[in-house]
Amino acid sequence: YDVLQENHKKARENYRALMEHDVKSVDFMGSIGAGKTTIVCELAKLLSKRGLRIGAIAGDVTGRDDFDRMVAAGVTAVNCNTGKECHLDAVMVNKALKELDLDAIDVLFVENVGNLVCPADFPLGTDYRAVVISVTEGDDMVRKHPDIFLHSDVAVLNKVGISDAVGVDPGILVKDYERLTGGVKKMVLCDAKSGNGLEEVAEALGLGVVG
Amino acid sequence: YDVLQENHKKARENYRALMEHDVKSVDFMGSIGAGKTTIVCELAKLLSKRGLRIGAIAGDVTGRDDFDRMVAAGVTAVNCNTGKECHLDAVMVNKALKELDLDAIDVLFVENVGNLVCPADFPLGTDYRAVVISVTEGDDMVRKHPDIFLHSDVAVLNKVGISDAVGVDPGILVKDYERLTGGVKKMVLCDAKSGNGLEEVAEALGLGVVG
Numbered sequence A, B: 001y002d003v004l005q006e007n008h009k010k011a012r013e014n015y016r017a018l019m020e021h022d023v024k025s026v027d028f029m030g031s032i033g034a035g036k037t038t039i040v041c042e043l044a045k046l047l048s049k050r051g052l053r054i055g056a057i058a059g060d061v062t063g064r065d066d067f068d069r070m071v072a073a074g075v076t077a078v079n080c081n082t083g084k085e086c087h088l089d090a091v092m093v094n095k096a097l098k099e100l101d102l103d104a105i106d107v108l109f110v111e112n113v114g115n116l117v118c119p120a121d122f123p124l125g126t127d128y129r130a131v132v133i134s135v136t137e138g139d140d141m142v143r144k145h146p147d148i149f150l151h152s153d154v155a156v157l158n159k160v161g162i163s164d165a166v167g168v169d170p171g172i173l174v175k176d177y178e179r180l181t182g183g184v185k186k187m188v189l190c191d192a193k194s195g196n197g198l199e200e201v202a203e204a205l206g207l208g209v210v211g
């Protein structure tokens, strides 16, 4: 039983199911406490004002903290506890998708377990893969975890409103990311709690006003 | 080849080697960017003023960022890159110990990879296991990761100096930890960057002035 092969098989199944139902999807990976749930909830509120119907899969080791926050934000959510696994995989997402009516949503957000290592090796079958980090983890996050940034489409730096309080220069992370991606990709800056930069995050994920 | 069994075997070897050389040791687990390296460096400076000789193993996926910071703090450090693994294990530590002269140090700090899931299952053979989280990750860290807090001796809540800036009440985490450990253990609060609470961290790890 090759775990990665099985994962790829299920990821293709997930991708096909989402495509057939015309559902746009994003896998939000990132560090622990970087603001993934806050971004999912705030994006959901922004996009549902435009008439988009938002679904989500809340990946967590245990409990329903994130799931409850999503439901409170009006999202059609499914809770997915990973137990001993420190990452979601496509098999778990395949099961969770069966609990969602894909004809009733336009966008699916998947929140992965906070971890900047293994999620890189487990694509889930979503259109986009995003990595969320925040200024509070320090300015070395890109240098220390090149793999996950190279295996994703969009990088988001959150909580930029408190960069001074934590003494971190967002410019260092932006430059590291630009260098890692050969000057091709720009890190998106936001402060999801206050809503600053949220529109840029939506645009980077193909969910902007014209998207 | 049972990974956990092999880990336990090597952990016992590590424990014996450290005991024979009278070296006190701590495995610092915790979330990404919580302040593990800052705590290791600041504790090392505090303890070396008391004549203790400090060694360390810097566990990271890749690079030498943390290793360089430890060396700059006067620590006799060994760098240990884990590659695809999102946690250190006792086999890697066993190899790293061979690069250290255990007769030349009194205390060994091991900094694990930032991750609140798998390190719980991979004891390294140190005397103490500590989990470091920070207020900037939110107030739900204990609720969401009970396992690692139950598989460790000391819990440290760092960056408490900026709790107001991030709008997090440290009291919630302290209560969650007390409840999880049946009222037996107290979470240690500190702000390693400013040095507040560092003495309490040392004491909780058996490295206090009378320790």
Ligand SMILES: Nc1nc2c(ncn2[C@@H]2O[C@H](COP(=O)(O)OP(=O)(O)OP(=O)(O)O)[C@@H](O)[C@H]2O)c(=O)[nH]1
Pocket: A030, A031, A032, A033, A034, A035, A036, A037, A038, A039, A066, A113, A114, A158, A159, A160, A161, A162, A190, A191, A192, A193, A194, B136, B137, B138, B139, B144, B165, B166, B167, B168
């Ligand atoms: N100042 C500030 N705080 C934020 C921002 N976004 C999130 N937070 C706070 O950061 C903490 C963690 O946010 P979450 O949204 O739970 O982060 P997460 O990445 O989903 O966390 P896990 O799922 O536990 O890995 C909470 O206390 C949030 O209020 C932001 O843009 N600015």
Ligand SMILES: Nc1nc2c(ncn2[C@@H]2O[C@H](COP(=O)(O)OP(=O)(O)OP(=O)(O)O)[C@@H](O)[C@H]2O)c(=O)[nH]1
Pocket: A136, A137, A138, A139, A144, A165, A166, A167, A168, B030, B031, B032, B033, B034, B035, B036, B037, B038, B039, B066, B113, B114, B158, B159, B160, B161, B162, B190, B191, B192, B193, B194
């Ligand atoms: N305000 C404040 N910032 C802190 C404190 N401790 C660490 N930091 C900052 O938090 C960021 C991360 O600190 P590190 O010591 O690198 O954290 P770490 O846990 O070793 O990070 P990784 O090894 O990458 O998982 C850096 O910008 C530090 O300056 C603290 O007590 N207060």
Ligand SMILES: [Mg+2]
Pocket: A036, A037, A038, A066, A111
């Ligand atoms: Mg979350």
Ligand SMILES: [Mg+2]
Pocket: B036, B037, B038, B066, B111
């Ligand atoms: Mg570190």
Ligand SMILES: [Zn+2]
Pocket: A085, A086, A087, A115, A118, A119, B086
């Ligand atoms: Zn994992």
Ligand SMILES: [Zn+2]
Pocket: A086, B085, B086, B087, B115, B118, B119
């Ligand atoms: Zn792991």
